[in-house]
Amino acid sequence: MRMHTSEPVITDIRALEIIDNRGRPTIRARVFVAGRAVGCADVPCGSSTGSYEAFDLRDGDARYHGRGVRKAIANIHDELKPALTGQNVTNQRLLDRIMVDLDGTMNRSRLGGNAILAVSMAAAQAAAASLHLPLYRYLSAAGHVLPVPQSCLINGGVHAGNELDAQEFCVMPVGAPTFAEATRLVCEVFETLKGILEQKHGTLATNFGEDGGFAPPVRSSKEAMDLLCEAVEQSGYVDDVVYGLDIAATTLYDRAQGMYRFDGRQRTPDGMIAAMLDLVREYPQIVSIEDPLDQDDLGGWKIMVDSLPEVLIVADDLTATNMERLQLATRSGAMNALLCKVNQAGSLTDAMDAARFAQRHKCPVVMSVRSGETEDDILSDISVALNAGVFKIGGPHGSDRGKSFNRFLEIEAELGAVARYAGRDFAQLA
Numbered sequence: 001m002r003m004h005t006s007e008p009v010i011t012d013i014r015a016l017e018i019i020d021n022r023g024r025p026t027i028r029a030r031v032f033v034a035g036r037a038v039g040c041a042d043v044p045c046g047s048s049t050g051s052y053e054a055f056d057l058r059d060g061d062a063r064y065h066g067r068g069v070r071k072a073i074a075n076i077h078d079e080l081k082p083a084l085t086g087q088n089v090t091n092q093r094l095l096d097r098i099m100v101d102l103d104g105t106m107n108r109s110r111l112g113g114n115a116i117l118a119v120s121m122a123a124a125q126a127a128a129a130s131l132h133l134p135l136y137r138y139l140s141a142a143g144h145v146l147p148v149p150q151s152c153l154i155n156g157g158v159h160a161g162n163e164l165d166a167q168e169f170c171v172m173p174v175g176a177p178t179f180a181e182a183t184r185l186v187c188e189v190f191e192t193l194k195g196i197l198e199q200k201h202g203t204l205a206t207n208f209g210e211d212g213g214f215a216p217p218v219r220s221s222k223e224a225m226d227l228l229c230e231a232v233e234q235s236g237y238v239d240d241v242v243y244g245l246d247i248a249a250t251t252l253y254d255r256a257q258g259m260y261r262f263d264g265r266q267r268t269p270d271g272m273i274a275a276m277l278d279l280v281r282e283y284p285q286i287v288s289i290e291d292p293l294d295q296d297d298l299g300g301w302k303i304m305v306d307s308l309p310e311v312l313i314v315a316d317d318l319t320a321t322n323m324e325r326l327q328l329a330t331r332s333g334a335m336n337a338l339l340c341k342v343n344q345a346g347s348l349t350d351a352m353d354a355a356r357f358a359q360r361h362k363c364p365v366v367m368s369v370r371s372g373e374t375e376d377d378i379l380s381d382i383s384v385a386l387n388a389g390v391f392k393i394g395g396p397h398g399s400d401r402g403k404s405f406n407r408f409l410e411i412e413a414e415l416g417a418v419a420r421y422a423g424r425d426f427a428q429l430a
Contacts, residue, residue, distance in 0.1 A: 008033045008089050008130040013081040013119060015073040020045060020372040021400040022210060025069045028374075029076060029118035031126040033089050039126025043114045044343050044379075045372035051295065052320035054346030055105075057112025072112035079111060080119050090127045096120050096349040113346035120347040121378055135378065136411060139352070139385035144418050146179035146408055147367065147383055147391035148172050148426045150244045150288065151186045153193055153231070154216065154224045155209025155395075157248050162215045165262050168246035169213070169224045171232065172287065172390070174424045175240025179412045182421065183405050185237055187396050193231035200227075210371040212395030220263045221245070225283050244288035244392075245279070250317045253294040260294075269293065269300050273307070280308055287427075288366070288390070290314035290339060301334035312337040312390075312427060314366055321345040321354045330361045337364045337427070339392065342382065355386050364427050368392035373400040377407035384411055389426035 012032040020026045024045065031039045045056060057075070059068035083098050099119065103111040128138035136143045150172050156164025171189055176182035197205040197216050205216040218224055225243070232241045249272065252260045260267045262275060276292045288311065293300040295317035305313045315335035319325040321344035329335045338358035345351035355365045367383040369392065383391050391408070394401040412419045 008036055008127065010084050010087050010089050010123070010126075013076060013084060013122075015076040015115075015118060017069050017073060018042065018374065020374050021398065022372050024067050024372055025064050026372065026374065027069050027072060027076075027114055027118040029122040031089065031119065031122040033126050033130045037126050037129035039122045039124065039129055040376075041118060041121035041125055041378055042374040042376035043118045043121075044341075044370035044374070044376075045114070046341070046343070046370040052317070052322045052325050053107075053344040054113025054117070055107045055109035056114050056343070057109070069114065072115040075111040075115045076119060080115065084119070084123075089123055089130060092120075092124055092127065093349050095123050096347040100347060108346040113343065116347055117343055120349070121342070124348055125378065134411070134414065135381035136384040139382065140387075143385040143387060144415055144420055145384065145387040145389065146412050146419055146421045147388050148174055148422050149179075149182055149186060149393045149405065149408075150366065150390050151190075151396065152211040152213040152246075152392070152394050153190055153228060155211050155213040156215070156224070158251055162217055163219045164221075164224060165252055165264075166221050166224070166245060167248035167251075168211060168244075168290075169221075169228055170244040170246070170288075170392070171228060172242045172244055172426070173237070173240055174242050174426060175237070176421065176423065178419075178421050179408050183396075183409065185235075185240060189231050189235045189237065189241070190396055192235045193227065196227060196231055196234070208395070208397055212397040212401040214395070221279060222263075222282065225279070229283070242285045242287045243283065244290070244312075244390075245286060246290040246316070247276070247292045248317075249291050249293050250295045269297060273300060273303055276304060277307060280311060286311065288312040288314055288337070290366075291316045291318065298329070298332045298334045301329070302332060305333055305336050312364065312366070314339050316341070316368075319354075321351055323350070323354055323357065326354055326357060330358070330363065335363060337366055339366045339368050340386075340388070341368050341370060342379065343370060348382070352382070352386065355388070359386075364389050366390040366392055369394055369401070369404060375399050375403050377403040380404050380407035380411065384408075389422040389428070
């Protein structure tokens, strides 16, 4: 293809196998633009993955226990690079469409959703750099909202080595006036919680789960909530903090028996719904519950939405940032908020299309990191571009989590008086 050097055309694409915060392989891609700029992006990876996500292509050989990504990287070099070289890097939708069409499958399984996403995000970074714009401004001229951080301070489920069934217990500092103050509040509660855990359960209780929260030896959701509430109270922020949960119920559901394992008991689907309602009754400051039921129980999800109209019933595994699943769930009334994970969608365009579809249908967007992260802070820019009201950020432990906090702090400072912290309006920004 002939290159028009007056345009910011792609001249090279290179990919590298790197490791994430769990020591597992993932992809770093670089997209080069003629004489101007380079964009770099890393692909996040999840531990608890839904069956409707874009396919994460792995090697399946002896290296890294089968988790290597050399096949996906070869697909970037051998197929994606030739197809995109010479294309204008600022035409994000076209670039993503070329890659999706080249893959030719519904779930990106031939080339790998991780391969396509790596190039997609790196191309966006290169485009922004070529235009001397921050990524959030390149993606949307209207981006100005700093989200409420939904910060996981207690981990359970497949993200921790304890006996707690639910996956995440999060604080949300809605009463802070700015993102900077919200960050301070989260960090202070985090430190207070650490002291409480040491006092009640010993130093081993302050070991960490995959999301940067503590993984204490507790067994029930009420125990975890009591610890969080005590830390918030001791910190002096009772009026400023609400709570979010991620039940990750698909991982707790036995399809053969039609039963859930939750908080030390076997429960029917109706019993699981009752357990969620009991939690909200006992802790009325719970404003968000993610994946309270199995990903295919649309009827149960609708009951949850109807029973808790003031609570965000956040769809993760239910929709997997997949447009067809999202359309099905919104038609069914089975959700009232979307968890947006770019690697579930498989391209930046698909993820942003899903988020904007949800917003048009009055479903707030909760942007989210994955359990497997690197030090790439691109998700913070995407969140601001979408004016998302909530960002599921993990606990403030480690650079893989701190990078998201720090990028939001940078963006808030850059925006100055234009910046708006979502605060108590986090659910009204659809």
